Amino acid sequence: MTTPLRLGIAGLGTVGTGVVKIVQRRAGLLTARTGRPVEISAVSARTRDKDRGVRLQHYAWEDDPVALAQRDDVDVLVELMGGSDGPAKAATEAAIAAGKDVVTANKAMLALHGQDLAEAAEAAGAALRFEAAVAGGIPVVKALTEGLAGNEVERVMGVMNGTCNYILTRMEHGGLAYEDVFEEANALGYLEADPTLDVGGIDAAHKLALLAAIAFGTRVDFHAVELEGIERIEIADIEQARDMGFRIKLLGVAQMTGRGLEQRMAPCLVPADSALGQLEGGTNMVVLEGDAAGQIVLRGAGAGEGPTASAVMSDVLDIARGIRVSTFGQPASSLAAPTPAKTAAPAQFYLRMELQDKPGALARVAAALGEAGVSIDRMRQYRHTRATAPVLIVTHKCPREALDKALTGMAATGVVEGQPVAIRIEEV
């Protein structure tokens, strides 16, 4: 094929601008690799008069992204506006209805409407691809969908929100409180307009739900993700975890178990010497575990102009090369409705609590654990500095329900001040 592949780019923020730059600067390379020129026909964004550092005057302008998607000279809609509904969804639907392929970086839209959009795309013979929606520049959608296609996938894990990992590692290295680093990150522009998307784990949970769909051949089920953000992580936990050979990460885990599909996005302790435990700053890491391939670890930049634009281009160039793969790796109509696991797989837990300085206090806590069937792997009581003393406990593997029963029992002892912190220890 030597017919050009013509793009319509909706959204000219960081990523959209990055895509324009690659198309302009690497034209020869892209043609050499795909066998056909890749061109931009038209663009759309909220503001037209803004210096984005790239030449746009040769491209048609559309105020309305739906009109962009419907243009005769657009073969592929590159949707980079974001937002789960509104213009992004409208433009995507319009493109699909017109039989055009869509490449998007929009994790929220796909996490909520992926099934419908994928079905519509397949019915229309259009491709709908989203490499850039998950873990930025890391080609993880491709690795999972195609690279591990011969595997029954056993587990998918990942640190997929760079901002959260930045905050956690910055707290650790600076000995800083969550609130202080949050403000710092905000001042640096690292946070979304609605920061709970980041620190609440929602953004990362969107990504996890998309990977789970591919991994297990199930419909995207974002609402079933057990979700907990990093807002309640204290520097004390980070330091105590480190002393015991762990680090705290906002970790997503998806696995198919006898109890159903388990999807969790929550702070976890991971061994400090594991690949996940060694991850610093804004970097992302995804771990794919297949029955044949074993454990594959992928690390790279999870955000930013270049990395995300690279992922967008990966999908665009697949289309230019004539590569057609179902959105979630198999026909959308064949994806099973997953049964969410009601309970998470048993795990070890880290507990931190403040114990009152009373005779027999520790014995009562230990008794509460024992009565709930939770046994202790390691325990440390520190010297009293106030009226209470910090106590750390690492449990043996137990179901979360047993732990919750123990926590209730502990509260009833009257010797534990406030609410104990309980964090899952993930085997990675």
Add this chain to the structure above:
Amino acid sequence: MTTPLRLGIAGLGTVGTGVVKIVQRRAGLLTARTGRPVEISAVSARTRDKDRGVRLQHYAWEDDPVALAQRDDVDVLVELMGGSDGPAKAATEAAIAAGKDVVTANKAMLALHGQDLAEAAEAAGAALRFEAAVAGGIPVVKALTEGLAGNEVERVMGVMNGTCNYILTRMEHGGLAYEDVFEEANALGYLEADPTLDVGGIDAAHKLALLAAIAFGTRVDFHAVELEGIERIEIADIEQARDMGFRIKLLGVAQMTGRGLEQRMAPCLVPADSALGQLEGGTNMVVLEGDAAGQIVLRGAGAGEGPTASAVMSDVLDIARGIRVSTFGQPASSLAAPTPAKTAAPAQFYLRMELQDKPGALARVAAALGEAGVSIDRMRQYRHTRATAPVLIVTHKCPREALDKALTGMAATGVVEGQPVAIRIEEV
């Protein structure tokens, strides 16, 4: 398409058996993902009567892999015999001549004949794919060819021979000499029949040459790889390197420079806290650096039945899905003949030598370095235990030629006992 994709498997060793198992056990999954059944029509191996732990009686048997490749009921030749020439090459050529696709794990064959075979395949409209030839279960060929297709690749690095990394890490953790670990690895069956393929770096260099071709759009040029094995690494160097915050890895590096294409496979020092420096045992790691994506790190099992079979299946399932990508990412005829860089990029170097116990000895060594234009970053002289004292030097960045001049100058001082050890420090 619901027509089955029919495989002919040539070679029923570990990997071939692994492929048979996946096709047999995961039939439903493979059909769901590709939209068509994947079947085995015929197999071929050196010995027919051997229990391989899999049922083969429903497949036709061919003694001659060329006959297997030519069978009417074979759509894809899966070449898992190995060997750069002989039956592997003959069968591959026969399949291509018959217009059939070929999936191979044969790095030696492609490193030496990749250009000819890729050109023949393209002329015949056949696919020739080799995911399993590089880094076992890690989908690195796909990540580089497709995932990073929008990038100008800047550098590709990798620890791609698990046996060498096993030997080096085992030496380190056991405080053992190279010879002892070599014997141990041999007894465990970790080494190739010709162990220089592993420890001499040849196997890893084959893989590097294949990745370089994709990365830089150049013809495979295995003979231009600057090659050095791990046979001369001493436990003293591993320990001294560690004390200075480095680890020794058999590292492959390919980069396009103003001086031409640089391809090196040699022991290097890398920072102990880098991803490459943290790699343990038989695991492989590949680092891809693109101008847009930045640094992508991929880690996984580099060998073994499951991982390698997983990679083979990745190519097979791509073909089943109708995915056609040029062998080296762009038409073979468009690959440029690379100009090999005559000299490697400047680097820091680690030097270890035995210095005679004479007044002014250290000054003379320092003078030899200075005269060659090599300046010292760090230096340590240890206490004399024999007639000589170990001296370690880390140089500032300098060209290899300057270092060689300094080494000649040192030899002329008459105060250095034997030959100094010089190992490149790679910036990773």
